Amino acid sequence: MATEVAPVPVSAAVPVWPAPGPAVRLGAAPFAGFALSAASALALALRAPTGLAVLGLAVFGLLHNVLELRYVAGRFAAVLAGPLLRLLLVLVTGIVLCRLLPPSRVSQWAEILLAYGLLAAAGRYGLRGRPWLSAGGAVLLLGAGALSLAFPAYHFVVLAHLHNVVPLLFLVEWSRRLRRGRAAFLALQGAWVVLVPALLLSGLLDGLLSQRPGGWTDRLAAAYTPPAWLTPEGGLRFLAVFAFLQTMHYVVWVWFLPRYAPEAAERFDARVPALRGVRAWALGAGAGALLALLFAVDYLQGRSLYAALASYHAYLEFPVLLMLVLGPGAGRPGRPGRPGPGEPAGGRWGTQGEGR
Numbered sequence: 001m002a003t004e005v006a007p008v009p010v011s012a013a014v015p016v017w018p019a020p021g022p023a024v025r026l027g028a029a030p031f032a033g034f035a036l037s038a039a040s041a042l043a044l045a046l047r048a049p050t051g052l053a054v055l056g057l058a059v060f061g062l063l064h065n066v067l068e069l070r071y072v073a074g075r076f077a078a079v080l081a082g083p084l085l086r087l088l089l090v091l092v093t094g095i096v097l098c099r100l101l102p103p104s105r106v107s108q109w110a111e112i113l114l115a116y117g118l119l120a121a122a123g124r125y126g127l128r129g130r131p132w133l134s135a136g137g138a139v140l141l142l143g144a145g146a147l148s149l150a151f152p153a154y155h156f157v158v159l160a161h162l163h164n165v166v167p168l169l170f171l172v173e174w175s176r177r178l179r180r181g182r183a184a185f186l187a188l189q190g191a192w193v194v195l196v197p198a199l200l201l202s203g204l205l206d207g208l209l210s211q212r213p214g215g216w217t218d219r220l221a222a223a224y225t226p227p228a229w230l231t232p233e234g235g236l237r238f239l240a241v242f243a244f245l246q247t248m249h250y251v252v253w254v255w256f257l258p259r260y261a262p263e264a265a266e267r268f269d270a271r272v273p274a275l276r277g278v279r280a281w282a283l284g285a286g287a288g289a290l291l292a293l294l295f296a297v298d299y300l301q302g303r304s305l306y307a308a309l310a311s312y313h314a315y316l317e318f319p320v321l322l323m324l325v326l327g328p329g330a331g332r333p334g335r336p337g338r339p340g341p342g343e344p345a346g347g348r349w350g351t352q353g354e355g356r
Contacts, residue, residue, distance in 0.1 A: 020176035021263055030260065031188060034251070038192040041247035045200070045240040046208045050217045053243040054299070056250060058292040061306055063284035064253040065313045070280050071170075071257050072313075074268030076320045084125050084319065091118045092315045099308040108152045115159075115315065116145040122319035126326050153227050160224055163314050164245035167252040168193045169324050174261055192248050197241045209236055216299075 044052045073080055080088070091114050098111040120141055127134040148155035171189050175182050199205055221235030224242040229235075258265065269276040275283060294302035 021174075021261065022177060023179050024177050024260065025179050026181055026185065026260075030256065031184070033255065034188055034192070037251045037255075038196065038248060041244050041251075042196055045244035045247070046205060047210050049210065049236065049240040049243040050220055053220055053239065053246060054216070054295070056243070056247055057306065058295045058302075059288065060250040060254055061310070062288040062291050063281070064250050065310055066275075066280050066284035066287070067258055068253045068313045069316070070268045070275070071253070071261065071264045072317065072320055073271065074264035074266070075261070076323070077267060077271060079125075079319055079323055080316060084121065087121050088118060088316060088319065089312075091121065092311055095311045095315060096308045099304065099311060105152070108156075109149060112145070112148045112152060112155060116141055116148070118315055119318055119322075122322045125319065126322045157224060157226050161242060161245065163317075164242065164249045165193050166317055166321065167249055169321055170257070171252065173324055174257065193245075196244060200241050200244070201237050203233070203237065206233065206237075209240060211236070 041052070094114045095111050095118075098107045098114065101107045120138075123134070123137045123141065127137055168189055172186065175185055178185060200209075217239065218235070220242075221239040222230060225235045225238040229238065265280075268280075291302055291306060294305065
């Protein structure tokens with residue numbers, strides 16, 4: 001005798017958008033930690049931007065890669081899953097291979113095309129059921145892609161700085177769980193993401209900025225400065241901005257989110273038991289030690305290898321960021337609360353204990 005399954009009522013279905021997570025009341029420690037970190041990072045970026053950028057990468061580069069992937073894969077497991085995840089991994093692996101090749105215009109163009117292909121895949125997922133937004137997004141991607149191919153040097157400078165400010169969106173999403181003090185928390189994040197770089201680029205802090213160009217300082221300044229602004233003063237300003245934001249980027253991924261969003265790590269542990277608990281930290285620290293050794297022997301080789309491996313954590317952020325920008329309901333073709341074809345009743349985002 002066939003068994004009939006009653007349809008899931010719309011009101012009883014699990015929300016598509018992830019719940020904020022366990023409610024948190026922040027004390028003074030996180031605010032003081034961010035303020036002290038920003039002040040220290042600014043002082044070092046002014047006096048020794050090259051050393052801060054290089055040593056920070058050697059010490060925290062791979063560790064923050066592992067911890068960031070753990071957070072994103074745990075918190076947004078339903079986005080980075082299934083056919084979409086497989087497609088994204090193929091595209092990012094192509095980017096890794098491009099970065100391992102000797103630098104050339106062809107390898108740059110290939111990486112740019114793969115990057116926009118990844119954005120197109122994420123957009124197709126996030127904008128299903130929104131035809132007008134999909135069409136607008138496609139036009140925007142085509143225009144941006146054409147600009148990137150025409151001006152690849154600008155593309156990679158923008159990408160380098162954009163990656164360092166990405167934590168702001170994740171912090172905004174995390175802050176939904178705050179019982180009170182959310183405005184103050186977001187104001188503090190906005191201060192280091194926007195105000196400090198603006199001060200550095202304005203030239204108001206040039207009197208405190210180290211004026212010792214040459215060698216690696218010139219090389220790094222050229223890598224992180226838009227070509228049109230690449231003067232001795234402009235290059236030092238952009239290098240200081242990069243060194244400052246990179247350091248704060250590490251503060252978010254290595255200190256704050258592991259400490260104040262432990263449930264994301266727990267969900268990742270359930271998904272990848274081989275990296276449970278301290279194993280993820282051990283992997284990141286061990287790989288970082290090997291990278292630091294390679295940096296000491298051959299910095300250029302170490303930098304190239306890191307840039308290739310870092311592609312996974314940098315580019316896999318984009319689908320999640322798109323969902324954060326699009327807001328609740330992103331990636332959902334059907335009515336609120338109704339699963340799409342072949343989906344479980346919980347929707348694509350799922351909940352798996354979220355907010356319980």
